[in-house]
Amino acid sequence: MFKKILIANRGEIAVRIMRTCREMGIQTVAVYSDADAAAAHVLEADEAVLLGESEPSKSYLNINQVIIAAEKTGAEAIHPGYGFLAENPDFAESCETSGITFIGPPSRVIRDLGNKTLARTMMEKAGVPVIPGMLEATTDPALLYQEAERMGYPVLVKAVAGGGGKGMRIVSEQEEMEEACLSAMSEAEKAFGNGSLYLEKCVESPRHVEFQILADQHGNVVHLFERECSIQRRHQKIIEETPSPAMTPSLQDAMGNAALSVALASGYVNAGTVEFLLEPSGQFYFLEVNTRLQVEHPITEMTTGIDLVRLQLEIATGKPLAFKQQDITRRGHAIECRIYAEDPEANFFPSPGLVLLHREPAGPGVRNDCGIYEGFEVPVEYDPILGKLIVMAGTREAARMRMTRALESYVILGIRTIIPFLIDILKSSEFAEGNTYTDFIDHNFRDWTQKMEDADLARIAYVVDEMTSSAKPSATAKERGWPTPWETLRAWKI
Amino acid sequence: MKYRLKIAQETADVDAFSSGSEQNIEFIIGEETYHVGYRAVSNNCLHLVVDGKAIEAFHIRGGHGKHVFVNGRSFLVEDADQLPLRRGRRTGIDQAPGDVTPPMPSVVVRIMVEEGDLVKKGQGLIVVTAMKMETTLKAPYNGRVTAIKTTVDAKVAPGDILVEIEEEEPENE
Structure with a gap:
């Protein structure tokens, strides 16, 4: 096993990876930018190396600087986390040529699967159902209009190099096509340096269902069941759960086998996720493979009892998988809520700033993967994810109630978070009944506003604090341990 | 004790009466009455029992x-x-609608107007970014730009007025 690894990421995922390293007796190296000098992942690591300025391209996305940091500290391997360089084939290749183990698939696999149209062709050959659509991307709008006519509206315009919803548009009629193509092209050009687009038939009211896969270097491949991630805003997941409320034993077999075919067809190694869209009819389509650890991996860990980061490290050292598909079982139901620093009343605009007060939820079946602490200034430069709250319970309903309870006791003051929005989703009858589709938020929670029914309780707390705090000694003076005049004056008269 | 306490845009009159025993207060807020027992757990935490229900605030x-x-x-x-x-006018969460100020702490990406420009209501003035999201600040009314009080790459916060615009007198027809 490695003696020391570098984690090329920040925030909650870097902290989460370091926790497993600590349990395995592996030393950790953090990397950070100017804005993150006192970030949670820097405090968690054994060593930390400054990469550069806060701008991601000058720090967390700077391949050279990361490799130099690993060489300087003697780290044998690099774990990329998710985002930043995690799915960058050039980074994986740089690790390979520098003699550093990249904890993930080989660069060739990342490159093949990162090319969406190539991946589609590959999967079609392997007999995995794909969404009807174009197999070649183009920058020619005329060709896109022609294909859209042939396929029939609604269609989905997608950037070939895309991800995270960037360069993606749903077009429901011909009149909107031109504007959608032009804006998607310029967005993709700016975000990925590649404006090529392709079209897919738009699947209506789908669920987003994905399968966790694990593959070792010896050709053994297993899946760890599904996760449903249909609750999304701006095409980004905010609530994930396992099992999917739509899952049946036969569907699980069919989708699980398709996921294994995907892994075998691409020569996959290490942990990955095969994403599908699932129609109400039970028909499912291959979407893409995420060649990394997913944000939502903890719900799989909770229900299978498997530490995915530990297995990633073991696979990277060449160890064969110690179990077969039939050995893997899961129990109970797990839900994850992503805690974003965003204002749900202002179109989810990010809300960076100083965390004044932070109290984490606790209790049975509650796990909080968190990248902030009280007194931390959440920087404006990075993704607004603060952490992830995960719960597990015997049934879906028990997990739903547990998550509600945990969210209601999660105190973050000073910055806005989506916690109150999450609570209202968890409490809604639509969620309780498992009617979860990718348009769930648009359909049920458009123009959400904060419920004011607890405003009077907040006013009561304000007044009680005013009335009681005047009776106790000055809090700040007391905290500093300085005696107040009332303590030093002794008896006195006017 | 009497307070007038504002949350978002709602201000309510709050009357608090100590009801004899020390750890109990009766509250009248608007039309509602609440019986509240309390204990200060720490400098930042209160244990409240409001009409029989325990709440940690x-x-x-x-x-x-x-x-x-x-x-x-x-x-x-x-x-x-x-x-x-x-x-x-007040700074903070509820600025006057006429101010060109970012909704959240952010960084200026682009300035699309110059001093002296005539702008139309709704015209984009400044693009700011926070945590990978961009948003465009728009002109609140027709007018002339009298001052640009920021630069590209500057860190700005809600309440900072980034562009001053002299409102054009509405024409009487």
Whole structure:
């Protein structure tokens, strides 16, 4: 096993990876930018190396600087986390040529699967159902209009190099096509340096269902069941759960086998996720493979009892998988809520700033993967994810109630978070009944506003604090341990 | 004791009466009456029993008031009698709608106008970014740009006026 690894990421995922390293007796190296000098992942690591300025391209996305940091500290391997360089084939290749183990698939696999149209062709050959659509991307709008006519509206315009919803548009009629193509092209050009687009038939009211896969270097491949991630805003997941409320034993077999075919067809190694869209009819389509650890991996860990980061490290050292598909079982139901620093009343605009007060939820079946602490200034430069709250319970309903309870006791003051929005989703009858589709938020929670029914309780707390705090000694003076005049004056008269 | 406490845009009169015993207060807020038992657990935490139901409330000073957390929701509670008044306008969460100011702490990406430009209501003036999201600040009314009070790459916060615009007198027809 490695003696020391570098984690090329920040925030909650870097902290989460370091926790497993600590349990395995592996030393950790953090990397950070100017804005993150006192970030949670820097405090968690054994060593930390400054990469550069806060701008991601000058720090967390700077391949050279990361490799130099690993060489300087003697780290044998690099774990990329998710985002930043995690799915960058050039980074994986740089690790390979520098003699550093990249904890993930080989660069060739990342490159093949990162090319969406190539991946589609590959999967079609392997007999995995794909969404009807174009197999070649183009920058020619005329060709896109022609294909859209042939396929029939609604269609989905997608950037070939895309991800995270960037360069993606749903077009429901011909009149909107031109504007959608032009804006998607310029967005993709700016975000990925590649404006090529392709079209897919738009699947209506789908669920987003994905399968966790694990593959070792010896050709053994297993899946760890599904996760449903249909609750999304701006095409980004905010609530994930396992099992999917739509899952049946036969569907699980069919989708699980398709996921294994995907892994075998691409020569996959290490942990990955095969994403599908699932129609109400039970028909499912291959979407893409995420060649990394997913944000939502903890719900799989909770229900299978498997530490995915530990297995990633073991696979990277060449160890064969110690179990077969039939050995893997899961129990109970797990839900994850992503805690974003965003204002749900202002179109989810990010809300960076100083965390004044932070109290984490606790209790049975509650796990909080968190990248902030009280007194931390959440920087404006990075993704607004603060952490992830995960719960597990015997049934879906028990997990739903547990998550509600945990969210209601999660105190973050000073910055806005989506916690109150999450609570209202968890409490809604639509969620309780498992009617979860990718348009769930648009359909049920458009123009959400904060419920004011607890405003009077907040006013009561304000007044009680005013009335009681005047009776106790000055809090700040007391905290500093300085005696107040009332303590030093002794008896006195006017 | 009497307070006027403001949350978002709602101000309510709050009357608090100590009801004999020390750890009990009766509250009248608007039309509602609440019987409240309390204990200060720490400097930032209160244990409240409101009409028989236990609630843990957290609070900390910030902005022009206190951030208060109850039941998973946080509110900025302000004493309406102590809020600073600035020529009828106020900085903070509820700026006057005429100010060109970012909704959140962010960084200026592009400035799309120059001093002296005539702008139309709704025209984009400045693009700011925070945490990978971009947003365009738009002209609140027709007018002439009299000052640009920021630069590209500057860090800006809600309440900072980035562009001053002299409103064009509405034409009488």
